Amino acid sequence: MSTLPLHCRPLCVLTLVLFATMAQAGPPIPADAPVLVPADHGAQILDPYTGLAWSRCVEGMRWNGRTCTGRPVRVNHAQALALAAARKGVDGFAWRLPRVNELERLVHRSGPPPGLEPALFPAAPAESHWAMTASIDTNMMPVNQYNYANIQRGRTDENTTQLSFLHGWAVNLATGEARGDVLKRTELPVRLVWALQN
Template identity: 25%
Template sequence: MIRPNIKFFTNRLLILCIISLPIVTSCDYFRAPEDCSKFFESRPDSLSGFSLRSGGLATHGKNTIDWARCPAGTQFKASKTCSGTPLTLTFQEAQAYAKELSNKSGQSIRLPTSKEMASITEKACINPAINLNVFPSADVDNYWTSEENSSRTRVACAYYTYQGRRSCLEPKDLPHPFMLVLDRDRNLF
């Protein structure tokens, strides 16, 4: 009579182990991502699919846009750093700044779209979730994108670089830094 009880408990234990195995092995899923500064410090040659170009520009994959490696208002140096203080402008001021640069240079310079900002987001690390080998002065902040909120006129879209999240509820009158892109496919004249 004791034997059936042992078999019953053995089967229960086996089922419990099978059920708990996925739970135990998924514990790593809840681990916090690594800090990007440490992540890329140990990978100085990692460019995440970017090609570095002269003049402080970088191209991602087969895109026809070049990214300024430093936030607007700062300048890329040969020492692979950015000098100066990033501009923090309202949404309209940032758009006007890009348009003025575009008009003066004769090139299509603009703020990146949310999709373009998402394309440079690093999934393996945070704080900021951007490759610091490519964008050496990327800070954790809300960076303006070129997009406005389609249903609310007083807010626009910004990209929060801590984890790489977009929000289209950022008041347009708040000053934020922004990146610039050069659109090689678009001619101004």
């Protein structure tokens, strides 16, 4: 089949078959990497634990049956949201930007080197990717006035609250580091995800 149906039943069967196949052959995957398996002719990666299906390639790149080819598109936060909406309209999957913790789960930190598993996400850009913006209560997390980065940026408790709408979340897929102070106009790659069951 060229595309997967939106309900989970066939996906679960396919996941079990592919997982058994991968367990018999293939390169060893680090112990701290999530258990993920290819589906939809390899163009998507399923995470049975979270019930998420990941695009194997970042936006702008395409799966050719062995690897991701092309060039990643780098877009600002608003364009990243628009990309997800446009892709949803093309193939019917409910594509969206991943949450911070979902992106962090993809990163295995033991390495060498740490980052995404190349067998699962080939040719992946080793840099920060856009995530959904999370709302954070800045009163709970005061700005450290002695932190050099805060001093350099001129961040204080007052201006952080006032300027928070200008910032979005991104996760560095080489290190797993998440940051909520990335200017939304910054151009970053996008890796989309959809939930098998809503």
